Amino acid sequence: MKTIADCVEEILVTQPFLEEALSRRIINFSALAEELQEPISGMLRKPVKTGAIMMALRRYNPPKDLRHSNNLKSILNNLGDITVRSNLIDFTFKNSSTLFLSHSKILESINTTIFYGFSKGIHESNLVISMSEKEKIQSQFADEIMTSTQDNLSAISIALPENNTQVPGLYYQIFKRFAWEGISLHEVISTTNEFSVLVENDTVDKAFSAIKKLGYT
Template sequence: MITISEEIHRIVMSTPFLEEGLRSGIINLSSLARKILPEIKKSLEKNVTESAMIMALKRYSDGIRGRAQKGSFEVEILDLTVRSNLAEYTFAASENIIKKQEKLIHDVSHQSDKFLTFTRGIYEVTLIISEEFRKNVDEIFKGERKISSFSNLSAVILRLHPKTVSTPGVHYSILKQLAWSNINVIEVVSTYTEFTVIIDNARIDTAFSVLKNLMMR
């Protein structure tokens, strides 16, 4: 049998920023209880009182605040770097695309300040590169099925402490700050201690400021 607590958890997890609001203690529990009470009643198919909802919400919010106090979302950013004027391409994966990746790497290897990343999924390959090399990409990958392309992008590269690899919630904490500032993340790329977010050039100053504040905490 589904409990009130389980239903609260489902609603919180499916509602952006609601968990963060409860963790921060900035949400009025009585108002929230009244708002979600009809949905809880419908799901449980039984009568649930507002007071029972408030008590369940209080237990839930106390629980997530307790987890936060244990430092599960601590982010230690060692350095921030910005790279602008980037382009992103996504192609369908194919038998020949690895050779074309090698060709592109060879062609741009003489540029010390180049930006180039490849990410290969099961069905797609995405590359992010300095815009000055767009002509190279168009020529080398001619004949490949292009799924999407974006230009006028920037990257914020965060160098993280190695311990963050085993720290739950680190990437969530970074992306949350950007989302709260209404900054759309077009792509993310990560290595062992680097986490890179790709955004529109127009939002780079705001994004850097937001992440700099996170770094200084």
Template sequence: MPTVSMVVRKMLEEEPFIEDALEKGLINYTKLAHYLQERVEGEVGRKVEAPAILMALKRAGRSAREAGTANLDFSGCEIAVRGGVCEFNYRKTQGAIKAADSLFEVVDLAGGDILNVSYGNYEISVIVGEKLARQVGKKMEGEKLLSEAKKLSLLCVRFPKNIVGQVGFFSLITRALAWHGINIQETISTLTEFILVLNTKDAARAYDVLMELFSRKRSVGALE
């Protein structure tokens, strides 16, 4: 039979926004305990008094703060936004792989062209600047197009290698944007880059959210 603490912990994990608010100390524990009381009783199969849930929440809150993002080091991180981007998704086949690889022959990366190709188990995602969209259509002709999206922007976060070993860095970014109702269409990551594909209408606001978030810890640089 699960304990009250186990059930409360499970509920918080299923509702990350509440867990995030606990980490920030924004939650009224008493009201939350009463809010969860009926659900907790259903899980443990018996009547549970609100004070027991309250104690479990306080323990969870302490754990969230101790394991949270307070000690993350943001020094050396940089943020940039690139607009005028579109995305194409194709079914992954040998022909599609070869065609996608050939796109690198027609782009001028040194001149600022945008091209990101990601290979999943079943799909290929191609993200390019809008001026190269026609080239994608030509190179990928005959391949199964699953979806396409235009009017996108890339929000690029660059960071030092030591960030990789810091628990919570990436979730901090995605949670901050989710708190502000900003949808992430896709993500791209490498060793020292985390790129978020967003609707262009959200790009400026997303940039401001992350700049404000990072500036709490240190002065963040801005890439040109």
């Protein structure tokens, strides 16, 4: 049988910002209990008193706070070079049997110094490239189904230490910082030791500043 404590945990796990604030003891337990009274009563299908919820909140034992992981702090304080590339355009195509052929022909003809990113999902693929190559892409992929395109983008690339894949919580901290700063991400491109985000040109300065603040998280 589900208990009030089970309901509290279920809600907090799906709301990491709330869970983190709770772990730092910066939330008013009484006010939060009142906020959770209706959803928890609905989950248990019976009225629940705020006092019981407040007790469950005080007893809740969140996972170890990732912010205080020495390995995570070391990674955030030792991020590598941050590179910004502007004037980019993002194309989205439906996957097809000929998409890779078009992709390979583009790779043969473009300058290797320009920004170029390609990622394939189950149903669609994204191609991010410098605006200077826009007409070339439109011509080479003319027979493909393009579902969307977005220009006026900038990419911010971060070099990560080699051991970054062994440290839990790294990407959470990056995405959390963007969320707190109110920055929308258009696209995310990731390799083993490099992480790039695409943002609109008018928010690139704000996004760059947010990344620089990661070492102070």
